[in-house]
Amino acid sequence: MLVIGLTGDVGGGKSSVALLWEKEGAHIVDADKIVRELWREPEIIEAAVTRWGSVILDSDGSVRPQVIARLAFSDVREYRWLCDLIHPKVMRRMERAVFASNRWVVAEIPLLFEVGVPWWVDFVVYVTAPPDERLARLSSARGWGEEELRGREAYLLPREEKIRSSHWVIENDGTPEELRAKAAELAEMFSFFSEPIEVTVSCGSEEEARRLSKAVIDRRKAACVHVYPIESLYWWKGNVEEDHEWEVSFKTVLPLYPDLVGIISKEHSYEVPVINMASVVKANRDALLWLWEELSGEPDNHAHRS
Known part of the structure; x- marks a missing residue:
């Protein structure tokens, strides 16, 4: 599984990028949506009313987001209190999702x-x-002026610091078509290495195991192969067999699995080679980039990576 943290400037267009990636097959987990859900929960409403009074409520008992925002951004203590109330719950729910x-x-x-x-x-x-x-987007969508934007950003970390800490930066400074192209370029990469897998098969000899490994590596259908001796006990045509075998383990990605199986099936000497695939739940980011750079056939020429 691959998780991309998507953030950016206020009004920068991150939600537009999220929608574009959703069309490319990504599953979106939206922090703002979870915040809206939390503000319908009695314990959250009660805590806020205790802090600020019933002025935050409409006549039907629902919260008034604009009033809460005005109170929270009026004083750094109020802002921190609100963050402490909401953010831990948001992150726990996001992790589950x-x-x-x-x-x-x-x-x-x-x-x-x-956070x-x-x-x-x-x-x-x-x-x-x-x-x-x-500012134009925020004025149209939320009715914000420059003073409102500056006031909100005063509570945030400097954008330059956040940009330096990001792995990629998408500059949304052109047409919608240009933004779509930039998002699609990254989506291609993320989709490719989002599901790293390990594929294993047993061979009857070390020579065959090494020949099979080289065939796969030469065709760039795996980034790495491990070969090691094993002792096997198995049923074959009604009899229990015991053999010295060699197991081959391939590190690759799901899009290459069909090609990998095709090579193994063609090159293998067994009548019935048993090919197993296991999904890797998590891999470190350097390993994921390595898989992309070695198996995609494309140089890493995407947006800025720190």
């Missing part, structure tokens, strides 16, 4: 660096845009 998915996951978290990048995020992508374009 992430590990319930079996696709590549995009965790859209506006305050990703402010701390969680251990389950593999890479961070930051979406940025020119200030005038961000």
Whole structure:
């Protein structure tokens, strides 16, 4: 599983990128959506009413987000209290949602660096845009002016610091088509190495195991192969057999599995080679990049990576 932490400038266009990636097959886990769900829970509402009074409620008892925002951003103590109330619950729910998915996951978290990048995020992508374009979007969508934007950003970490801490930066400074192209380029890479796998098969001799390994490596259908001796006990045509065999283990990615099976089936001497595939739940980020760079056939020429 691959988890991309998606964040960026206020009004930079990260939600647009998330929607584009969803169309490419990503599962989106949206922090803002979880926040909205939390604000419907009695214990959260009660805590906020105790802190700020019933002024935060509409006549039907639901919260008034604009009032809460005004109170929270009026004083750093109020802002920190609200963060302590909401953020831990949001991150716990996001973690559960992430590990319930079996696709590549995009965790859209506006305050990703402010709350701390969680251990389950593999890479961070930051979406940025020119200030005038961000202000135009925010004015149209939320009615914000420059003073409101500056006031909100005063509570955030410096954007330059967040950009330096990100693995890729998407510059949303052109047309929608240009943004789509930039998002698609990264989506191709993320989709490719989102499901690392290990494939194993047994061979009757060390010579065959090494020949099979070389055939796969030469065709770049695996990035690494391990070969080691094993003792096997198995049923074959009604009899129990006992053999010295050699097991071959391939490190690769799911899109290459059909090609890998084809090579093994063609090159193997057994009548019935047993080919097993195991999904790798998590791999370190350097290993994922290594798989991409060695198996995709493309140089790493994407957006900035720190």
